[in-house]
Amino acid sequence: xxxxxxxxxxxxxxxxxxxxxxxxxxxxxxxxxxxxxxxxxxxxxxxxxxxxxxxxxxxxxxxxxxxxxxxxxxxxxxxxxxxxxxxxxxxxxxxxxxxxxxxxxxxxxxxxxxxxxxxxxxxxxxxxxxxxxxxxxxxxxxxxxxxxxxxxxxxxxxxxxxxxxxxxxxxxxxxxxxxxxxxxxxxxxxxxxxxxxxxxxxxxxxxx
Amino acid sequence: xxxxxxxxxxxxxxxxxxxxxxxxxxxxxxxxxxxxxxxxxxxxxxxxxxxxxxxxxxxxxxxxxxxxxxxxxxxxxxxxxxxxxxxxxxxxxxxxxxxxxxxxxxxxxxxxxxxxxxxxxxxxxxxxxxxxxxxxxxxxxxxxxxxxxxxxxxxxxxxxxxxxxxxxxxxxxxxxxxxxxxxxxxxxxxxxxxxxxxxxxxxxxxxx
DNA sequence: GGGCTCTCTAAGCAACCGCTCACCTTCGGG
DNA sequence: CCCGAAGGTGAGCGGTTGCTTAGAGAGCCC
Numbered sequence: 001x002x003x004x005x006x007x008x009x010x011x012x013x014x015x016x017x018x019x020x021x022x023x024x025x026x027x028x029x030x031x032x033x034x035x036x037x038x039x040x041x042x043x044x045x046x047x048x049x050x051x052x053x054x055x056x057x058x059x060x061x062x063x064x065x066x067x068x069x070x071x072x073x074x075x076x077x078x079x080x081x082x083x084x085x086x087x088x089x090x091x092x093x094x095x096x097x098x099x100x101x102x103x104x105x106x107x108x109x110x111x112x113x114x115x116x117x118x119x120x121x122x123x124x125x126x127x128x129x130x131x132x133x134x135x136x137x138x139x140x141x142x143x144x145x146x147x148x149x150x151x152x153x154x155x156x157x158x159x160x161x162x163x164x165x166x167x168x169x170x171x172x173x174x175x176x177x178x179x180x181x182x183x184x185x186x187x188x189x190x191x192x193x194x195x196x197x198x199x200x201x202x203x204x205x206x207x208x
Numbered sequence: 209x210x211x212x213x214x215x216x217x218x219x220x221x222x223x224x225x226x227x228x229x230x231x232x233x234x235x236x237x238x239x240x241x242x243x244x245x246x247x248x249x250x251x252x253x254x255x256x257x258x259x260x261x262x263x264x265x266x267x268x269x270x271x272x273x274x275x276x277x278x279x280x281x282x283x284x285x286x287x288x289x290x291x292x293x294x295x296x297x298x299x300x301x302x303x304x305x306x307x308x309x310x311x312x313x314x315x316x317x318x319x320x321x322x323x324x325x326x327x328x329x330x331x332x333x334x335x336x337x338x339x340x341x342x343x344x345x346x347x348x349x350x351x352x353x354x355x356x357x358x359x360x361x362x363x364x365x366x367x368x369x370x371x372x373x374x375x376x377x378x379x380x381x382x383x384x385x386x387x388x389x390x391x392x393x394x395x396x397x398x399x400x401x402x403x404x405x406x407x408x409x410x411x412x413x414x415x416x
Numbered sequence: 417g418g419g420c421t422c423t424c425t426a427a428g429c430a431a432c433c434g435c436t437c438a439c440c441t442t443c444g445g446g
Numbered sequence: 447c448c449c450g451a452a453g454g455t456g457a458g459c460g461g462t463t464g465c466t467t468a469g470a471g472a473g474c475c476c
Contacts, residue, residue: 040248165403176384195373
C-alpha cells in the first residue's frame with residue numbers, strides 16, 4: 001500500500017512485481033495477445049514481436065508459452081482476490097460489505113478486462129498441475145463471497161433460500177463482466193460496479 | 209412442434225435438421241471437440257477421428273473448419289433464441305413471462321452446455337461476415353429480454369432504475385451458466401433454471 | 417584486458433497444421 | 447451390365463508452430 005500500485009480498476013504501475021524489464025514487456029505483450037485472440041491462436045512470434053524482440057528472446061525468460069499463461073493467471077487471480085478480500089474484510093454491516101465487495105470486484109474485472117479475460121477464460125489451456133493451483137485460488141473467491149452472505153443471513157439482513165447457489169450466481173455475474181465489457185462502450189468500470197452492487201443487494205433481499 | 213424435437217434442455221433428436229448422416233456426425237463431433245478444447249486447439253484430424261472417418265472426409269461436407277463453427281453457431285443461437293422467444297411471447301403477466309423466459313433460457317444453457325459453450329465463447333474465431341451474422345442474432349436475445357422488462361415497468365410490476373443495464377446483467381447471468389455448469393455437479397438444469405428465475409425476479413424488484 | 421555472465425539474435429529443426437488430390441468403392445437407373 | 451454420381455480413403459503438400467542452437471555484444475569484477 002506504500003506504493004502507488006493499489007488502485008482498483010486502473011493501476012498506475014501494473015505488473016510492477018515482474019522483473020527484469022524484458023520479462024515484464026513480454027508478459028504484458030502476452031496478456032494483450034491472449035486477450036485479443038485467445039491462448040491457442042497466439043503464436044510465440046506474435047508475443048515476441050509485440051514486445052519488440054526476436055522469437056527466441058521469449059525462452060530466455062520463460063521456459064514455455066504455457067509458463068507465460070500460468071504466470072499471468074496466478075498474478076491476475078491473486079490481485080482480484082486481494083481486491084475482493086480487502087472489501088470483504090472491511091468495516092460495516094454485511095450489506096455494506098457485500099456492496100463494496102461486488103463494486104470493487106466488478107470494477108477490477110471491467111478496468112482490467114484484458115487480464116481478467118485471460119485469467120477467466122483460458123484456464124483449460126493450462127496443464128493439470130497449474131490448473132489445480134488456479135482452481136484453488138478460485139475457491140477462495142467463492143468462500144469470501146459466501147461468508148459475507150452467511151453473515152448477512154445470520155444478522156437477519158438478507159433473505160437467501162439457497163446460499164451456495166446465490167454465491168455462485170453472484171460470482172458468475174461479476175466474472176462475466178470481463179467477457180462483455182468494452183472500453184469504448186457507454187459505461188465506465190465505476191458505473192458498472194455501482195449498478196451490479198445494487199443488483200446483487202436485490203438478489204440477496206437486502207434493504208437499501 | 210409436431211416432432212419430438214422440442215424439449216428444452218435435453219432434446220431427443222438434436223441436430224436432426226443436419227443431413228446427410230455423415231455431415232451430422234461430423235458436426236456433433238466438432239461440437240464436442242470445440243467445447244472440450246476450444247476451436248483453435250481442435251484439429252480437423254481430431255474431429256474426423258471422433259466421427260470415425262478419415263481427415264479428408266470432413267472436406268466433402270464442409271468447405272473449411274471455420275464453416276463447421278459457423279454452422280454450429282448459427283443453429284445453436286437460433287435454437288436458444290427460439291426457446292427464449294417462446295417463453296417471452298407466452299401468456300401471463302410480465303412477471304410470469306420473465307420468470308419463464310429465464311427458466312427456459314437457463315435450462316437450455318445448462319442442458320446443452322457443450323453447444324452453448326461453443327456458441328458463446330468461440331465467436332471471435334469466426335471471420336467478420338459470419339461474426340456479424342451471429343452478433344445480429346445475439347441482439348435479438350437482448351431485445352426480447354428488454355421488452356419483457358419494459359412491459360413489467362410499464363405495468364408497475366417491476367422497479368428497475370436502469371433497464372438497459374439490468375437487461376445486460378440478466379442475459380450475462382444466464383449465458384455464463386454455460387461456462388460453469390457441470391453435468392456431474394449437484395444441480396440439474398431444471399434446478400438452476402428455477403434458482404435463476406427467482407434471482408432475476410428479485411433483480412427487477414418483482415413481487416413473488 | 418581477459419574472462420565471465422547476462423541478454424539477445426539469426427537461422428533452423430522436427431512436428432504438426434489445414435487442406436488437396438488421385439483413386440477406390442457403393443449403388444440406383446436405363 | 448455398364449455408368450455416373452456420391453461418399454469415402456491414403457498419401458502428402460506447403461506453410462506454420464513451439465522451441466533449440468551457435469554465436470554475437472554489452473557490461474562488470476578482478
